[in-house]
Amino acid sequence: MKKIISQVAFGLLGLSVSAAVVAGPSEDRAAFQKFYENRFPDTPVADFQNGVYSILPAAREQWEAIEEFPPYELSIERGEEIYNKTFANGMSLASCFGDDGAVREKYPHWDKDRGMVVTMELAINECLEANGEKPLKYKKGAMADVSAFMSYNSRGQILNVEIPSDDPRALAAYEMGKEQWYTKRGQLNFACADCHMHTAGMLYRADTVSPGFGHATSWPVFRAKWQEMGTLHRRFAGCHNNIRANPYKAQGEEYRNLEYFVSYMSNGLEFNGPAARK
């Protein structure tokens, strides 16, 4: 009898795992968001856009004080200058993204013609190169500044990433990002989900781990640890280094697809970047 019960239980476990794996993106997102709502019942859903400060009242007060004189302010100003600088051919970034660059809500998106995920930072460099200018480095510096300016002007826009159902390549890109999120890597054997999902809110040394829901809203950020601005892909690389896994290339397929997944999981939240973080 015991054997039969254990076989049935094992079968049911298998079914539940398979059901989770074959679930589509919208089911994934519902389960993902529900996970955080259950884990942090005192946090209003819309507040997850504030990262770790959505679950850490003690640090929030300090963070709000920092945001009164934000350390990213100069970055926005530098970004505006670069944004409006005229290229050698008479064009500018404004020629690609409009006068104010408030286009955050369009990224990341699936480009059906090219069969790939396009992020805002990638689009910035593609605009530069299409106009005969040198591309910017993806992790910090001028790229983070331009991104900060465009994100600032995009504040309040809602994340609404789409996985087009008529293109299986888009679903494959999403699945690749999803696998990255849940797969353990590096000598320390950590997955993104281990820290930012299953132990979110807990202390790793002196730092509370942020919830993954809302991870895509606030970039670029000024991190106290960096003492400068950085993009989301810089942070991805930093996380990989922390777990002793070689990082992927910024704006390579792996990180673009991870951004696609992470952003899709946060659909419904507001873009509120740039931001200050520890």
Place this chain on the structure above:
Amino acid sequence: MNQGMKVITLGMALMSSVAFAGNGTTAEHIEAATAAYKQVAKDTGYQWTVTVKTIKAAQKALDAGDDQSARQLAHEAMALVEATRTQAKVESDNWKMRLPK
């Protein structure tokens, strides 16, 4: 590297050293670890940061004339390569178990 991690890594190094036992020069062992490192990176699409550091340390020790340390580090690097491969194999399925239900 913390104490626990050192014990695991050295344990793996000792296991892999059995496979190497006494065959070839230390330089050949370093070459074998380097080739295995490149191969696992190709097969799995990723690597551990510590592996290449260990290979470099092995080469440095060999260049400094410390054959014993160099050989030990080469074996440690090989163990790290094998651990990377095992992780990739295990995780090719296990990641699905972390999905929220």
